[in-house]
Amino acid sequence: MNASQALDSLAFRAKVVRFIGWTFVVLTLLQVGLSGYIAFRPADEIVVTAGGSTDSMTQMFTLAFLSIGLAILWLLSALAFMIMALVWIYRAHANIVEQGVPMDHSPGWAVGSYFVPFLNLVVPFRAMRELYNRSHGEIPEHAHSGVDDVFAWWTAYMVGFFIQCALLFKLAVNELTNLIIYAPLWMEFALSSFVFLLFATAVLMLIKLVGAITEAQRSSAHVGAAFE
Known part of the structure; x- marks a missing residue:
């Protein structure tokens, strides 16, 4: 694959990521809306008919x-987005490496780090920051300079991830032990909705990145600067 084909492949994958990402965001909003309706709808009087x-x-x-x-569609869209985003991440890193630009994170490691416990809390963020800076022509000394959009993306994802872990821990305690961690319905809904919206925000920020x-x-100007 020559450089032109590699860039065309990257652009196509970016379009797929954007489409699936927006699908995920729409399904997330529908999920939050439906959950709110089910949780807080007025109780109906049940009148049993003869039949x-x-x-x-x-x-x-x-x-x-x-x-x-809706939950099934949401999970499928989340899985599809994750797969396509990782495919895009691999290609974006490979485009830089194939031009001989030194990178701290190889394409394989930039993708594989998402699946390594504990390291996946740090390495993907650093890899994305390096990818952004090097793609925009930054010199090696500035490869890990701060990028606001990368920070916003990772912060939204991490906060959502840790709150989700806390909610799952609460569920496990309630189901598997004699302890009951009680929370009002409105708080349960608020926390779960907040997690959904954080993940949607992270997806939107990743689409932007x-x-x-x-x-x-x-861009010929940026590419020329990045690949010198």
Whole structure:
């Protein structure tokens, strides 16, 4: 694959990342809205008819079906986004390395670090910051200079990740032990919604980074500076 083909491949992958990312964001907002409706909708009076069916039961099954279906779509979009984002990350790093530019993080390590416990709390952030700076023509001494968008992306993701871990820990304690950690319904909803919105924010910030890095590598001025 020559340099032109590599950049075209990167641009195509960026478009796919953007499409799936926006799909994920829309599904996230729908998920939060539906969860809020289910949690706080007024309790309906159940009147059983002679046949044993009720309007309330029909509504309950409809909401359950929508909730499960939306959850499945959300999980699929999250998985698809993660895969395509990693594919893009590999190609973006490879474009730099293939031009002979020294990088602290190889394409394989930039992707693989997401799956290594504890290291995945730091290395992906550093790799993305280096990729952004080197794609924009920064010299090696500035390869790890701070980038506001990278920091915002990683902060949103990390805060959401740790809150989600806390919620899962609470669930595990309640289900597997005799202890019960109680929280009001509104607090449960607020925390879970906050996590969803943080992940959506992280996806939006990553879409922005993908666009900026892809454009920087495709631009002849930036590419020339980065690959000197």
